Amino acid sequence: MTRPTVSYAIECAGLVKVYEGDPPVQAVRGIDLRVPAGICFGLLGPNGAGKTTTLEILEGLLEPTEGSVRVLGCSWEDGDSGLRRRIGVSLQETRLSERLTPRETLRLFRSFYGCGPSAEELLALVGLQEKADSYVRHLSGGQKQRLAVACALVGDPELVFLDEPTTGLDPHSRRQVWGIIASLRRQGRTVVLSTHYMEEAERLCDRIAIIDRGRVIAEGAPSELIAQLGGEHVIEIAAADSLPDHLDDLEQLASVRRVRRFQNMVQLTVSEPQEALEELLCYLRQRGIELQTLRARHASLEDVFLSLTGRTLVEADA
Ligand SMILES: Nc1ncnc2c1ncn2[C@@H]1O[C@H](COP(=O)(O)OP(=O)(O)O)[C@@H](O)[C@H]1O
Ligand SMILES: [Mg+2]
Known part of the structure; x- marks a missing residue:
């Protein structure tokens, strides 16, 4: 060649x-x-x-x-x-x-x-x-x-x-x-x-x-x-009862860069997952909120697409 x-x-x-x-x-x-x-x-x-x-x-x-x-x-x-x-x-x-x-x-x-x-x-x-x-x-x-x-x-x-x-x-x-x-x-x-x-x-x-x-x-x-998402990790939570409407407080937690409601979940884009998790669990405990789902993962291109378009790739495909 x-x-x-x-x-x-x-x-x-x-x-x-x-x-x-x-x-x-x-x-x-x-x-x-x-x-x-x-x-x-x-x-x-x-x-x-x-x-x-x-x-x-x-x-x-x-x-x-x-x-x-x-x-x-x-x-x-x-x-x-x-x-x-x-x-x-x-x-x-x-x-x-x-x-x-x-x-x-x-x-x-x-x-x-x-x-x-x-x-x-x-x-x-x-x-x-x-x-x-x-x-x-x-x-x-x-x-x-x-x-x-x-x-x-x-x-x-x-x-x-x-x-x-x-x-x-x-x-x-x-x-x-x-x-x-x-x-x-x-x-x-x-x-x-x-x-x-x-x-x-x-x-x-x-x-x-x-x-x-x-x-x-x-x-x-x-x-x-x-990296342009501002944090390279995503924490997703869903509560047994619905999560509070006001998510502004969550944005104040350490290392949280962005908070988004997504379907029945709340997604936090975070830079330091351990730090964010500790604060998040404390926040939820203080308010008596019981978690149904908790997931922490690396941010992906799917998150990039979602943040740019407000849709997931799968939703956009349909
Ligand atoms: N030959 C064609 N005539 C009319 N519309 C077309 C033709 N080929 C593709 N399209 C339309 O153009 C858009 C882009 O299609 P395409 O380039 O195949 O997208 P992708 O490969 O990303 O799925 C779609 O809305 C598709 O329906
Ligand atoms: Mg094609």
């Missing part, structure tokens, strides 16, 4: 996409992104946020209504810049021929490229050697997905796009795909993926853009975004 020659694998500005129709759909409403070469970059957002539309514009498969795109320093309008051969794409839904085997599928895809790893190397990379000669229709969802990722790698791409690479997979298959993605990044490739699983974004991505309703609402390293 040729090493990255540009500092940004992707630069796009002012991307807008309106799907014509009645009524028209504003899928992307002004997206700017800069993806440094060599990192794993994630678009995190609920269903319908505009992730696939954005990816397909970057992949040169869809024309933006407005905005500019540079991929590996080239523009899709430059004509035959060789750009297509330098990227690999795994679409949200890949329909591979059911009557071919993984080995045959990869040989077919390879025949479109002048170079790149052999079918055997790709089968080994995605752990499909044992299924190399089974029909695609006999593969599990996770195995098909790994084959789709292998197909994106046939041209030894500098930049790989993976649209929802683990959606619908069981936890074991998901981990296998995570392992493949981590290895792509170690090989020095740039990976751009979309996901609506915050855990996946947090685990795999060096940087993410959180996308909601066609816009980037936050961008940065997952740890930076979580």
